[in-house]
Amino acid sequence: MLVSLTGTGPLYQQIYRSLRNAILTGRLRSGDRLPVTRTLAAGLDVSRNVVLIAYEQLIAEGYAVGRAGSGTFVAAAIPDSMLNVSSIRGVPAFQHHTATARLSAYARRILSEAEADLPTPPAVRIRYDFTYYRASTADFPADLWRRLLARRLRTLDLEYSPARGDATLRTEISAYLRRARAVESTPDQILLVNGSQQALDLISRVLIDPGDSVVIEAAHYSGAREAFRAAGARLLAVPLDRHGLVTSRLPRGPRIRLAYVTPSHQLPTGAILPLDRRLELLAWAGRTGAYVLEDDYDGEYRYEGRPLEAVQALDRDGRVIYTGTFSRILFPSLRMGYVVMPPSLAPVLTRAKWVADRHTSLVQQGALADFLREGHLERTVRRAQVRNAARRAALLRAIEKHFGDDVEVFGAGTGVHVLVHFRHIPAGHAEALVARAAAAGVRVYSSASYYLRPPDRCELVLGYGAMTEREIAAGIRALQSAIF
Amino acid sequence: MLVSLTGTGPLYQQIYRSLRNAILTGRLRSGDRLPVTRTLAAGLDVSRNVVLIAYEQLIAEGYAVGRAGSGTFVAAAIPDSMLNVSSIRGVPAFQHHTATARLSAYARRILSEAEADLPTPPAVRIRYDFTYYRASTADFPADLWRRLLARRLRTLDLEYSPARGDATLRTEISAYLRRARAVESTPDQILLVNGSQQALDLISRVLIDPGDSVVIEAAHYSGAREAFRAAGARLLAVPLDRHGLVTSRLPRGPRIRLAYVTPSHQLPTGAILPLDRRLELLAWAGRTGAYVLEDDYDGEYRYEGRPLEAVQALDRDGRVIYTGTFSRILFPSLRMGYVVMPPSLAPVLTRAKWVADRHTSLVQQGALADFLREGHLERTVRRAQVRNAARRAALLRAIEKHFGDDVEVFGAGTGVHVLVHFRHIPAGHAEALVARAAAAGVRVYSSASYYLRPPDRCELVLGYGAMTEREIAAGIRALQSAIF
Numbered sequence: 007m008l009v010s011l012t013g014t015g016p017l018y019q020q021i022y023r024s025l026r027n028a029i030l031t032g033r034l035r036s037g038d039r040l041p042v043t044r045t046l047a048a049g050l051d052v053s054r055n056v057v058l059i060a061y062e063q064l065i066a067e068g069y070a071v072g073r074a075g076s077g078t079f080v081a082a083a084i085p086d087s088m089l090n091v092s093s094i095r096g097v098p099a100f101q102h103h104t105a106t107a108r109l110s111a112y113a114r115r116i117l118s119e120a121e122a123d124l125p126t127p128p129a130v131r132i133r134y135d136f137t138y139y140r141a142s143t144a145d146f147p148a149d150l151w152r153r154l155l156a157r158r159l160r161t162l163d164l165e166y167s168p169a170r171g172d173a174t175l176r177t178e179i180s181a182y183l184r185r186a187r188a189v190e191s192t193p194d195q196i197l198l199v200n201g202s203q204q205a206l207d208l209i210s211r212v213l214i215d216p217g218d219s220v221v222i223e224a225a226h227y228s229g230a231r232e233a234f235r236a237a238g239a240r241l242l243a244v245p246l247d248r249h250g251l252v253t254s255r256l257p258r259g260p261r262i263r264l265a266y267v268t269p270s271h272q273l274p275t276g277a278i279l280p281l282d283r284r285l286e287l288l289a290w291a292g293r294t295g296a297y298v299l300e301d302d303y304d305g306e307y308r309y310e311g312r313p314l315e316a317v318q319a320l321d322r323d324g325r326v327i328y329t330g331t332f333s334r335i336l337f338p339s340l341r342m343g344y345v346v347m348p349p350s351l352a353p354v355l356t357r358a359k360w361v362a363d364r365h366t367s368l369v370q371q372g373a374l375a376d377f378l379r380e381g382h383l384e385r386t387v388r389r390a391q392v393r394n395a396a397r398r399a400a401l402l403r404a405i406e407k408h409f410g411d412d413v414e415v416f417g418a419g420t421g422v423h424v425l426v427h428f429r430h431i432p433a434g435h436a437e438a439l440v441a442r443a444a445a446a447g448v449r450v451y452s453s454a455s456y457y458l459r460p461p462d463r464c465e466l467v468l469g470y471g472a473m474t475e476r477e478i479a480a481g482i483r484a485l486q487s488a489i490f
Numbered sequence: 491m492l493v494s495l496t497g498t499g500p501l502y503q504q505i506y507r508s509l510r511n512a513i514l515t516g517r518l519r520s521g522d523r524l525p526v527t528r529t530l531a532a533g534l535d536v537s538r539n540v541v542l543i544a545y546e547q548l549i550a551e552g553y554a555v556g557r558a559g560s561g562t563f564v565a566a567a568i569p570d571s572m573l574n575v576s577s578i579r580g581v582p583a584f585q586h587h588t589a590t591a592r593l594s595a596y597a598r599r600i601l602s603e604a605e606a607d608l609p610t611p612p613a614v615r616i617r618y619d620f621t622y623y624r625a626s627t628a629d630f631p632a633d634l635w636r637r638l639l640a641r642r643l644r645t646l647d648l649e650y651s652p653a654r655g656d657a658t659l660r661t662e663i664s665a666y667l668r669r670a671r672a673v674e675s676t677p678d679q680i681l682l683v684n685g686s687q688q689a690l691d692l693i694s695r696v697l698i699d700p701g702d703s704v705v706i707e708a709a710h711y712s713g714a715r716e717a718f719r720a721a722g723a724r725l726l727a728v729p730l731d732r733h734g735l736v737t738s739r740l741p742r743g744p745r746i747r748l749a750y751v752t753p754s755h756q757l758p759t760g761a762i763l764p765l766d767r768r769l770e771l772l773a774w775a776g777r778t779g780a781y782v783l784e785d786d787y788d789g790e791y792r793y794e795g796r797p798l799e800a801v802q803a804l805d806r807d808g809r810v811i812y813t814g815t816f817s818r819i820l821f822p823s824l825r826m827g828y829v830v831m832p833p834s835l836a837p838v839l840t841r842a843k844w845v846a847d848r849h850t851s852l853v854q855q856g857a858l859a860d861f862l863r864e865g866h867l868e869r870t871v872r873r874a875q876v877r878n879a880a881r882r883a884a885l886l887r888a889i890e891k892h893f894g895d896d897v898e899v900f901g902a903g904t905g906v907h908v909l910v911h912f913r914h915i916p917a918g919h920a921e922a923l924v925a926r927a928a929a930a931g932v933r934v935y936s937s938a939s940y941y942l943r944p945p946d947r948c949e950l951v952l953g954y955g956a957m958t959e960r961e962i963a964a965g966i967r968a969l970q971s972a973i974f
Binding site: 015019023030032066067068069085108109111112113140143146148150152155156159160162164165166167182191196198200201203204207211212213214215218232233236237263280281282288295311314315338339340341342343349350353354357358361362363364365366367368369370440452 | 499503507514550551552567588591592595596598600602624627630632636640645650651672684685689691695696698699702717720747764765767779799821823824826834838845846847848849850851852853854883886972
């Protein structure tokens with residue numbers, strides 16, 4: 007049978023598709039007459055109107071022509087060379103034969119360098135996840151957030167917004183950063199981005215040509231490395247010590263465009279960069295003509311003393327690009343972060359955002375502005391700080407109890423993770439520890455993914471922001487049994 | 491007075507900043523003694539505790555040291571070379587002196603080529619806006635949308651999602667495109683993007699190296715041109731006639747990566763590409779090794795006959811990248827669009843999205859999936875189609891009445907805009923018409939921004955999707971008085 011009812015959709019579409027396939031695969035050729043509508047309708051047990059609609063569409067699209075009084079015929083205008091005459095009856099004609107892709111240099115870089123997507127979840131059930139990249143959803147006032155969002159939905163602006171984002175929200179972010187981090191900015195220096203990954207991407211695009219150099223800390227956030235390498239950067243790693251970046255080792259060179267740093271809480275070692283090194287970093291940037299990209303990913307939490315102000319607050323030359331995110335305080339799927347652009351880069355970064363995706367979706371911007379203006383962000387941070395201090399104490403207690411002198415703990419002063427160095431386990435065994443822990447239902451993270459070159463010590467990164475104290479204690483006990 | 495209370499924030503912060511400024515500008519030098527806390531507190535009329543907190547922070551940050559029993563002193567560790575000793579008392583020390591930016595080739599391209607941001611609104615009050623890039627917000631079921639969003643907020647997923655987007659939404663989009671546009675895809679071929687601009691940007695990044703060529707229609711959407719030029723593409727314009735792209739004029743060449751086309755409704759001429767040219771385009775792509783980027787920006791509306799199926803539906807080799815957006819059917823600030831990725835590009839485009847911004851915000855994805863699954867999208871389109879048909883009739887009537895044979899109208903068969911050619915007005919006068927119309931409160935759009943080279947005719951683009959019939963009639967009358 008030439009025409010069959012298969013597939014989905016209205017009957018006329020099924021008939022249309024069946025005939026179109028017959029034409030495109032050469033079973034019906036130019037000039038062939040299509041079945042008489044009445045006969046076809048009877049054969050398929052459908053109304054004649056259904057067949058007429060299908061024929062009408064074939065005619066409208068140029069597959070067929072109607073000749074008054076004599077029926078419908080396959081059009082002559084379909085060039086034979088376009089038709090897959092070699093295809094065999096019964097084989098679906100519209101299979102995709104994968105074209106071979108000739109990709110850009112950018113594409114080849116990201117295929118070889120970047121993570122594919124979300125990491126695959128482990129096969130065994132994880133009871134204790136020492137994740138470090140997110141806060142506890144229990145600390146986030148979800149009901150309040152929904153209420154603020156719902157309120158703003160009533161007056162949602164449906165029009166395009168400026169590339170930088172909603173002016174009210176930018177004003178609130180500028181004021182918040184001044185209060186909380188001493189970051190000086192005007193609202194026009196604020197650029198709303200879809201999380202800090204977009205900040206890294208846009209900054210890389212406007213500053214880095216393939217072959218240019220970017221200075222990074224010897225251990226660093228892998229998403230940043232990904233963005234710089236995608237842009238074709240050579241990475242120059244600077245050593246870290248217990249105070250963070252060893253600024254006396256900052257390199258010289260003609261094509262250094264950027265230094266990416268985490269001075270508030272070095273990721274992953276947790277070091278807090280002291281004042282003299284902050285000033286030295288700025289002086290180096292001025293001499294080198296490089297920008298400093300300060301990623302203040304969790305500057306909000308500090309357990310000993312007051313938080314240090316941001317490096318941006320010390321910058322007199324507009325050399326610091328400051329970036330932060332709301333994902334860690336609120337929730338990851340929010341996808342909202344910001345860049346404080348130095349005046350020299352504000353026009354080009356704004357334009358890069360416009361070319362990349364016009365502007366960040368407005369739906370949440372009003373709610374976030376309210377969240378900031380009404381003081382909810384600071385309340386959320388304070389509440390989380392109290393909870394995180396208790397979690398941190400539980401973690402340090404459990405580590406002391408179960409591991410004692412076998413380990414050394416770094417970076418407990420701020421943030422929501424620590425770095426644990428296993429003194430008596432050789433470097434290179436961290437992955438094995440991770441696997442053994444996972445088999446026992448404990449998810450921990452090797453520090454290796456943070457390094458450009460394999461680290462020379464066995465280290466695990468343990469986040470504690472997403473667990474209860476009881477889970478932390480039980481998790482460390484389970485980790486100890488799994489490892490030793 | 492060395493210390494003054496100025497600026498915003500808590501009192502202790504004002505004191506802290508004032509002293510820090512004094513240190514960094516050299517008014518206080520290493521070893522200098524800070525004022526006695528009791529004296530300073532009395533002088534400023536604040537409690538002594540406030541001063542103590544400020545001093546504590548200066549010590550914590552390394553600006554000062556406390557010596558038991560003898561007071562607080564400026565630290566020795568601040569290298570003199572870091573300090574701006576030449577700054578004059580009274581001049582704010584933390585002014586940003588704009589650094590000179592050394593920008594990437596990409597940055598230089600977007601600064602010279604791309605639109606800065608939203609176009610500036612005209613100075614006079616516009617009563618009739620013949621905008622072409624958005625639908626009427628009156629046609630959009632805003633209350634329903636808010637209800638769907640609010641319902642999904644209750645179960646909002648706070649975690650990261652895969653780069654491609656929510657699986658439920660991708661399944662719904664794949665099914666919708668099959669029903670509505672005969673586009674064949676699996677949900678894994680769907681990539682959620684932040685509006686079609688991000689689709690253009692990601693596709694450009696993975697396919698185009700600087701110096702590569704991109705084929706475009708002689709007149710085309712300027713946002714696409716922007717994205718291709720940002721990627722460093724040479725643009726090869728192919729002529730248009732009343733049937734759209736003249737496929738016999740498609741160029742040959744070694745570095746042609748992509749042809750960007752709008753076959754459903756050529757933007758701006760409104761031509762519908764006939765079947766034989768669609769097939770010829772695909773054959774050309776196969777021979778050339780280029781991809782076809784089919785932008786189906788308003789394929790939903792057709793007033794005469796049935797909509798043609800997408801070119802993607804004819805593609806047997808996986809050469810077509812299909813993209814569409816929900817901004818025109820729903821609303822612009824939504825920032826949600828999709829790409830149907832051919833299998834050969836799915837891995838690299840997914841990775842490019844991950845590197846660019848991880849994934850599109852989840853907040854609206856569930857609501858949009860519901861909107862599709864419950865049939866609201868098709869209902870919205872059907873309702874808008876009825877309304878747009880009435881608007882279109884009003885527009886054509888008004889043009890006929892007020893301009894008659896002075897103009898020729900193109901592209902009225904589909905979509906929500908027409909191209910009006912003024913027969914007796916010389917090419918190059920379109921901008922003057924736009925200005926005269928604006929002065930009379932009527933916003934119309936010159937076709938010039940769509941062309942690579944200035945067009946050889948005087949043409950205006952008139953959108954009618956966002957106005958009432960009465961406004962359309964009055965607007966065309968006002969346009970006639972303004973022009974003639």
